[in-house]
Amino acid sequence: MWSAIPLAFVLALGGTSLVAAPAANAAGGGMISVTFDDGWTSQYNNALPILNKYGVPATMYIISGSVNAVPDYMTQAQIQAFASRGDQIAAHTVTHADLTTLTAAQVNTELSQSKATLQGMFGASAAVDFASPYGAYNATTTAAVKSLYSSQRNTDGGYNAAAGFDPYNILVQNVDSTTTPAIVQGWITEAKASGTWLVLVYHEVGANIGADIYHTDTAVLDAHMAAVKNSGLPMVTIRQGVEAMTSTTTGPPAAATSAINALAAATPRLGAPSGNITCGLVSGGCYRLYQGGAINWSPATGAHYSLGAIRQTWAATNYERGRLGYPTTDEVGGLVNGGVYQLYQGGAINWSPASGAHYSLGAIRQTWAATNFERGRLGYPTTDEIGGLINGGVYQLYQGGAINWSPASGAHYSLGAIRQAWATTGYERGRLGYPVTDEFASGNGVAQDYQGGRISWAATGGAVVSYR
Ligand SMILES: [Zn+2]
Incomplete structure (x- = not known):
């Protein structure tokens, strides 16, 4: 069960959440993750347009052995359509076996081969986190998961509170064909009231799919995602959620604080700070908001500001979680026709008075x-x-x-x-x-x-x- 005690943990992701206003998140009002299991083609056909419509990020738990191989499961290209949005691609074994019924060697094969396959397809950021098929786990399988993955999502019901958070048993609310929008709204209300992390678990999406209850009609999913978006809560992937839940006990790294403060002092366009330095972003990053924009810092890229039209374009690509990643320079001017560019880990954004700001990737x-x-x-x-x-x-x-x-x-x-x-x-x-x-x-x-x-x-x- 979820804890009824309101928890004042700091949500570290607010600055770059897809929808929620950054400053509102620092008070610790909960967050939401939307997850899809197994990698069904119906998720590509029916869920992806709705996720795009509402700007909701997803975590896709993929059965690696079904990709490009089994009818009704997504191809690599279809899963890439999620990954290209900044969605998280996570692991769900090779064959969807109940791990508690397997030998230790078989468990290791299910865990290690699915990780290798997904990382081969989608890069090192894939298959960092894991979900157990059927929600089946025990101490032995969890120990094996710990050796290869950074979290385990089962199907135990509840809400994740910062106090006592167990990244190897992330609690969920299971959605099936009986889950009305009113039920989802009730879960959101609980997460908000208790300042906890709500994780939703979906399977197939679309009308009349499957003989069992593990599906959600398309119109119902639309209503669910509207409620998620309208909640005003930060919408996070599982990785972002785990990082937010586990980064609350330590302050920002000293390197981040000194670099951000030095850059702010040298950049009058930023104006006064409008929040504290907040960490827990992907790849160990931190940010601080200012009246005119933000400074982002990560161990790999250092501190760089983000301002104006170029910042808006970066925002549209999902900030550091998108294809551009973190900025690796500040703005660099002096280009032809009054142009300016800013480089990012994945490319650049170019601006000129005549053309506006556009990314290049x-x-x-x-x-x-x-x-x-x-x-x-x-x-x-x-x-x-x-x-x-x-x-x-x-x-x-x-x-x-x-x-x-x-x-x-x-x-x-x-x-x-x-x-x-x-x-x-x-x-x-x-x-x-x-x-x-x-x-x-x-x-x-x-x-x-x-x-x-x-x-x-x-x-x-x-x-x-x-x-x-
Ligand atoms: Zn499954």
Whole structure:
């Protein structure tokens, strides 16, 4: 059972929670995690759009042996769609075996192989935390989990209080087909009143799925997530929740305090502090809010400020939990046309008066770099990445054109007369499909190859489309 004693533990995650106002969290009013078990395809089809709609982060406990292998379970690409939002990918064994029925060697195989598989697919931040199939555990299996994972979520009912918190038996509220929105609202009210951490456990999502009770209708999930969002509580992944629960007994590291204070003194734009230094962020990070923005610190990146339009763009990528990670520089000015950039662990955000602030990441950033960034023909980005194109494609617009990416074709720029010719064929939706090269010298001009043909350009004759 949950404790009825209000607990004044400090929620360390408030500064970068997706929804809740940072300053409101420091009082210790509870938090919420939404978790999904097993990796069902119905979670991709039916839950992901709702999570996006309300900006709710999720923790996905994946059966590693089912990925790309078993019908009705998500593919790696579908799980990546969650990971790309900053959702946590966590482990749930290889075969969904009841660990308490296995030999020690079999338990080790279930735990270690699922960790290796998920980290191979999703990187080192995956499979840090674990959930026991069927909620089945004992002292022996828990000891094995402790040797490989940083937490264990079972299905014991309750609310997690800071006092006596056990990261190897995270308490939950189990959601099934009988769980009405009013029940979820009641759980939220309890978590708020007691200042505890509410962890919701979902299985399949969608109408008429499964003969058992372990599913939630899509419209009901929508109502649940609306209640979660409207609670005003910080919405956290399991990792963030565990870090918040376990970081409350120690103050910020001395290195964080001195670096943040020194940077604040040198940065008048920040204004006065509007909160204390708060830690427990991913990768051991801390932050402090100011009237004009924030300073973020982590052991790997040091202290860097976050301000204005560039901060807004960072926020839209889910702060340090998103693809950009922590800032690794302050703002750097002096670019062409009055531009400014700030580097992050995963890329950069560029701003100029004419183009606004937009991030630059991954393969698309590499292609932009190859064109000499804002100094080249593309100029500054004028949008962030825009997904939803056919065959999993993404594009980003620039002052001079665009960069298109798809899993099959990679990232390639699209510029000038050749871009105009591609546009007349319907872009990636036409017979040419996606570009598979950048421009290259050809004959008396240049050419660019596409999945379905080539566009050649010369000063005499202009652009010519040829299909394969
Ligand atoms: Zn399960």
